[in-house]
Amino acid sequence: MVGYDLSCNKCGHTVNISEWVGQHDTDQEIEEKIRKGEFGEEVKKFYDEHGGPITVLYELYRCEKCDLISEEIYVIIAKNNDEFLMHQTCKECGGNTSLVNMSIEGTDHIPCPKCHRGRLVMTGEFLWD
Ligand SMILES: [Zn+2]
Numbered sequence: 001m002v003g004y005d006l007s008c009n010k011c012g013h014t015v016n017i018s019e020w021v022g023q024h025d026t027d028q029e030i031e032e033k034i035r036k037g038e039f040g041e042e043v044k045k046f047y048d049e050h051g052g053p054i055t056v057l058y059e060l061y062r063c064e065k066c067d068l069i070s071e072e073i074y075v076i077i078a079k080n081n082d083e084f085l086m087h088q089t090c091k092e093c094g095g096n097t098s099l100v101n102m103s104i105e106g107t108d109h110i111p112c113p114k115c116h117r118g119r120l121v122m123t124g125e126f127l128w129d
């Protein structure tokens with residue numbers, strides 16, 4: 001696992017990405033929710049067709065409307081490596097979200113979710129088991 005601290009270069013607002021990692025459901029719990037239809041019909045159909053066990057990958061998403069950053073399910077991989085890409089909408093405002101690829105683009109293009117004027121810069125990166 002990798003954690004990041006992102007700080008706004010204007011207002012100093014800090015986003016700690018490692019916080020969200022601990023709040024994840026396990027793959028088994030996600031699988032259970034998919035089976036119950038909690039993630040919608042589309043992914044349930046995918047699961048019914050492909051079967052488990054599944055692997056769940058998370059990525060960072062940014063809301064195009066309110067700039068909220070959150071870590072959400074990006075892809076669900078069933079056996080035979082079939083992938084289902086999740087469509088995410090913002091939890092706060094319901095706006096469209098887009099994937100933030102930090103490893104390629106860095107983070108300094110990400111607007112601050114608090115002041116919307118600054119950009120988030122990475123101030124710390126750490127690894128743990
Ligand atoms: Zn939003």
Ligand SMILES: [Zn+2]
Pocket residue numbers: 008009010011012013112113114115116117118119
């Ligand atoms: Zn800010």
